[in-house]
Amino acid sequence: MIAKFEGHYHGGVDEFLVSHAPSKAETDGGFRPVSGSRGTPAHVLENTLVLPFNDLAETEARIRGHADRLACVIMEPVERSYIAPDPEFLRGVREVTARNDIPLIFDEVMSGFRVAFGGAQHAYGVTPDLTCLGKVIGGGLPCGAFLGRSDILELADPRSGEFFHSGTFAGYPPAMAAGMATLDELEAPGxxxxxxxxxxxxxxxxxxxxxxxxxxxxxxxxxxxxxxxxxxxxxxxxxxxxxxxxxxxxxxxxxxxxxxxxxxxx
Ligand SMILES: Cc1ncc(COP(=O)(O)O)c(C=O)c1O
The missing domain is CATH 3.90.1150.10 (Aspartate Aminotransferase, domain 1)
Structure with a gap:
């Protein structure tokens, strides 16, 4: 089971589309998993816990209530349509996930290199277990990146045989070069x-x-x-x-x- 926040978008994948833009009628019944695309399998909805952004008490209660089943909690630390996080809320989510040994993922595809050069995690001083990046890091070319705790990343090492991670465009050199050039420009004095x-x-x-x-x-x-x-x-x-x-x-x-x-x- 994964936990994600209502209104947060993490890409066009069944799991992450759950409750990413529910209508008012769909949310009237409270925070529940709402299919974000036709054909969402029932097991996806059953295995997605929906959380309320900036509501620490309810978020903590929901995470604690499902702690033994949760593979991760994923969130946009600064929601991309611009809903600023309460710093206490971010710290609280970090605490409850750490206490329950649940990896916390910050999707900084939008906020990375924008909220601060080091992303929302630097601006708010909260360190997740994993971070997803995209957009700016590719300098305008198609690119995605993930980084974080070495014990988790090592699972994706092909030699570990634990977790499959590969693709035609993994490490795509033009995107890497464009990304490096963009970051160099942003990092240059001024x-x-x-x-x-x-x-x-x-x-x-x-x-x-x-x-x-x-x-x-x-x-x-x-x-x-x-x-x-x-x-x-x-x-x-x-x-x-x-x-x-x-x-x-x-x-x-x-x-x-x-x-x-x-x-x-x-
Ligand atoms: C916050 C966030 N996460 C993930 C994605 C998905 O990125 P992609 O379209 O490269 O899969 C987006 C795309 O806009 C995004 O805004």
């Missing part, structure tokens, strides 16, 4: 800091504009990720803004002007 500053400036401009136009809105952000939440006007439904080093001053100016124009019309 690289990530520049991106952070750009994000702060853009978010601050957004805040200034919504205030000036008397729009009820908030611009939550963490690291280089931020979104605009507003009643009635959604700049980008359910998705935050992700700035990259490719966004130059002209692109930022254009974004600010577009928001200003849009709010003026509204």
């Amino acid at each position: 690289g990530f800091e520049g991106l952070l500053e750009k994000t702060q400036n853009l978010a601050a401009e957004f805040e200034r504009i919504v205030e000036q136009r008397h729009v009820r809105a908030r611009v939550p952000r963490v690291g280089t990720v931020f979104s605009l939440l507003e009643r009635g006007i959604f700049v980008k439904p359910a998705k935050p803004f992700y700035l990259s080093t490719a966004h130059d001053d002209a692109a930022i100016r254009q974004t600010i002007e577009a928001l200003d124009d849009a709010l003026q019309v509204a």
Whole structure:
């Protein structure tokens, strides 16, 4: 059995699609496994425990109640549509999983190299047992990576014969090269800091504009990720803004002007 959080997305796999975007009607009955795609086998639903993000008491109770059956707890430490974690909540999930010897997996496919260069785990000071990365680490080319506790990773060593892990594109050299080049650029003096500053400036401009136009809105952000939440006007439904080093001053100016124009019309 695996445990995952309602609303969290970890890729197009039956298990991880469970309750990744349930409708309101589907969640009215409480936190229960909801199929995320046609044809989900019954055993997948039976073997997925759904947890409530940022609700430590209920999460702890559910994990404790299934501790002897849980293979892992997986979560997006900063949910990709931007729901910030309560730091106490993250620490609590780390504690209850460690106490019950359940591997905790942080899916940092979205938050890695964005919330901080070291991802949400550095920003919040919580270390999972395994981490999944993607997107930024491939520098725009298809790439995924996982890292973490050596005793778990050693199971995937072909010599161990424990766990099959291979694929045509494993270690795909162009993606590795693009990823290394991207990380080098972010790690260069001023690289990530520049991106952070750009994000702060853009978010601050957004805040200034919504205030000036008397729009009820908030611009939550963490690291280089931020979104605009507003009643009635959604700049980008359910998705935050992700700035990259490719966004130059002209692109930022254009974004600010577009928001200003849009709010003026509204
Ligand atoms: C948080 C998160 N995890 C996992 C994935 C899945 O990555 P992929 O589409 O490469 O399987 C995504 C994709 O957007 C994601 O946002």
